[in-house]
Amino acid sequence: MEITSKRKRNGDLFLRTAIAAVVASSFSSGAALAQEEEAAAEGTTKLDAIEVTGSRLTRAAVEGALPVSVIDREAIETSGFTSVGELLRNTVFNSTGAFRAQSGSSAQSLVAVDLRGLGSERTLVLIDGRRAPKAPFAPTAQDLNAVPLAAVERVEILKDGASAIYGADAVAGVINIITRKDFEGVEITHQLQGTDRVGGDIEQGSVTIGVNGSRGNIVMGASYFNRDIIFARDSLFNQPGASFFSNNLVWGYDEDGDGVTDGYGYAAVPGGCPNTDPAYYITPSGLCGYDFTLVSADEAKTENQGLFAKGTYQISDTWDVTVNASVNRAKSFGRYAPALNDFALVVPDDNPFLEEFPDDLFGGPSYDPATSTTPLYLYHRFASLGTRDTTTDANVYDISGVFSGSVGIVNINVGARYNEYKYYDFGRFFLARPVAQNALNDGSYDFRDPNATPDAAAAFKATTARESTWINREAFADVSMPLFEMGGGSAQIAVGFEYREEDFTDLYDAASEAGQIGGSAGNSAGLGRDVRAYFAEALFPILNNLEATVAVRRDDYSDFGAETAPKVSLRYQPIDTVTLRASYGEGFRAPTLDVLSQKPAFSAEPISNDQPTCEFGGFTWDASTNTCRNAAGNVQQIQINATQIANPDLGAETSDQYSLGFAWDVASWFDFSLDYYRIEIDNRIDTFFPEEILDAIRVGDPVPAAFVVERGQRTPDDPLYDPNARITGLTFGQSNNGTLDTSGLDFEANFRYNLGSLGNLASMVRYVHILEYKIDNGRDLIGDPAAPDTRIQGMTEWKISDFAFGWNFNIIGDQAETVSVDAASGNAVRSGHIPTYVTHDFQLTYFAPWNGQITVGAINAFGKEPDARSAYDGRDYNFYLYDQYGTQPYVRYTQRF
DSSP: OOOOOOOOHHHHHHHHHHHHHHHHHHHHHHHHHHHOOOOOOOSOOOOOOEEOTTOSSEESOOTTSSOEEEEEHHHHHHHOOOSHHHHHHTSTTSTTOOOOOOTTSTTTTOOOOOGGGSOGGGEEEEETTEEOOBOTTSTTSBOGGGSOGGGEEEEEEEOSOOHHHHOTTTTSEEEEEEEOOSOOEEEEEEEEEOOSSSSOOEEEEEEEEEEEETTEEEEEEEEEEEEOOEEGGGSTTOOOOOBSOBEEEEEEEOSSSSSSOOEEEEEEOTTOSSOSSTTEEEOTTSOEEEOGGGTOEEEOEEEEEEEEEEEEEEOSSSEEEEEEEEEEEEEEEEEEOSOBOSSOEEOOTTOTTOOOOOTTOTTSSOOOTTTBSSOOEEEEBOGGGOOEEEEEEEEEEEEEEEEEEEETTEEEEEEEEEEEEEEEEEEEEEEEHHHHHHHHHHTOSOTTOTTSOHHHHHTTEEEEEEEEEEEEEEEEEEEEEEEEEETTEEEEEEEEEEEEEEEEEEEEOHHHHTTOEETOOOOOEEEEEEEEEEEEEEEEEEETTEEEEEEEEEEEETTTEEEEEEEEEEEEEEETTEEEEEEEEEEEEOOOHHHHHOOOEEEEEEEOOOHHHHHHTTOEEETTTTEEEOTTSSBOOEEEEEEEEOOTTOOOEEEEEEEEEEEEEEETTEEEEEEEEEEEEESOEEEEOHHHHHHHHHHTOOOOTTOOEEETTBOTTSTTOOTTSOEEEEEEEEEEOOOEEEEEEEEEEEEEEEOGGGOEEEEEEEEEEEEEEEETTOOOOTTSTTOOSEEEEEEEEEEETTEEEEEEEEEEOOBOSEEEEOTTTOOEEEESOBOOEEEEEEEEEEEOTTSEEEEEEEETTTOOOOOGGGOBTTBSSOTTTOOSOOOEEEEEEEEEO
């Protein structure tokens, strides 16, 4: 496969010309702005219309118009968080947690957000109303590292689907990051922050400069962010690692001589555990274990440096140009335990280091080359190679420009944008598996002790590389105008067009891609697409207290087809202080370019639902439950050879969204809102795993033609194919498969108190309660491990004289510890209890007379730790919902000029 994409020359030329024109105009505008003197304020004030996230129409009054939560600049500073990723991951709408930077992951530096627990791929992140750059190493997510916190004026979270406005991926909601534009002066900030762990400390700083003139303004700045590495040995709840890939041997045996494998023998390498490496140890079962936590990292070291600038220049009384540009560099360093052969190596019978086996080895009869049904397999840790160290370096470039103005009653916006995300990943001291196999064959490597034959081991070292790129070019235009008068004012309409080109490449080094590197894998991918979108939105103020909004958008993709998303919403005010609102919309998520283009990748996948394979392995088939069972009656998983492939025939998944709510301004000091949402997703894009494919075939459900089950080395179209032979290979991948339904409630309240001589007190509380979460009309998953039904966040600030006191609290609801299947009924049973998790943050700020601010505070002031029973996804606690930092004291100094 050629990992590239061919672009249409005329479209590319159009985009480059449009971007060049905007940039050229911005430079000339910026020069003019720099030469202007500050003008005197005019004697009249005009109430400008306001752009709202979730609409392309401007409104003079927006209270209660849409279910939007706002995190303003003051709330950002009061939170104590030092990055956009931390800020958004800790919102209540990030219901079930989200991916964050971690060592030991192919997406080591990624920070994502996941609204409603529907996945980061169904959450659309915008920067000033345009799509944030995609992370090319994880194309289902938009990387929050691309935005420096110093550049953010506020964050608006639309708690409603918005594909009718923004297109694909806006299924769970929209996060719109608004950058600063009205700032004037100079602001310098520096923050130091610690943790209860060894490592994880933060240093963050920024400088922001804003200049206002009579015809415009410009804001520019620079920022940096560093978080230190946390090693596994220093992590919360760390237990010694017990990897089977240490120094163990496995072989098959035929006990009754019928030519069928009756079982497998397992044994530590005789004389090879322990050895000169202290990480090796004998487990209670007599096998060899390896404590990888002695040297590996749990959380990666991360760094971020950014430059940003945003300028607006008024060309005439009716036209202006706005240019936004940023450059961000995100780096990370992760450390893994020494390399292993994640596919078994073979120790030949004539290997000089192979000692005679005793007769009482654990797991069955001793190894006998004459009767063994398999070779002698070695599962080994090549500790002499040193730790596997991975360094990533991402560079994100983003520039956009918009001309805005009016001709008569018609308002016009025309713009262009270019962003590029370039990512490099380098790994050192990995294992060249074929070279290691040759050394076992010729006896030059002593596998009993990895440090005994250093010259042979030196030849095994391999360096890995990955280069990924995401390039987005877009041009857009829209016009809006009043239509006619209605009972509540002028009806308005906005229509527009967007053209976008996306180019994606993800290239692994040849050895990793071929599966020849131990402890590393990857399959290259690459594709390009064009997207043309047409949209319209109309506002009808039927009465003074009743308005309707209708929107529709059609996106035409060059690869998989077109999707149309309509939306209608109503807003009604029975009295001035109460707003009722309701909406219905359809949405969609486009298949991502990686799953459409990835090269085939081998993997060993577990199954327990195929009779021939079960019986071939010497186990018992339970026909009543279509399950393979071992001698103890437990479900027996059997690994089969499988290949994961791209699915170029993937279509978009679609959604229907409903919302109903109200907002009530109870008094000048108190208001609140309550909204209900329901999201139904069809044709869900999901990995169709081997067990699911086998279940579908058994009951006659359709399976994509490319997902082939091979038996006895033959495929179904072979005339000698035997359906009763064991599985020798299976092809799987992603498909449009199934449904997802979820619903919940959002509550938000604001309090404002003027205490006279005692200052001012302001409080806010946000509450999200998930009512239901079902996949394929199955059981409700809310309450399962990692699926709390409740998240609450509160913020209170008391300002008096030269001081401000802040208190925040955060609540994550309880969950079950485990879910198991009752053998008799087949029903899922929850057991154990992970209690509600509550943290408190405190902050004190002194506003100095020299226009400086000294802030001291602590996130999680009482050192609340996650419950050990929340262990999830291979970690000692739920890494997506919680953190291990404990108390995070910080001090920040801000100087303004």
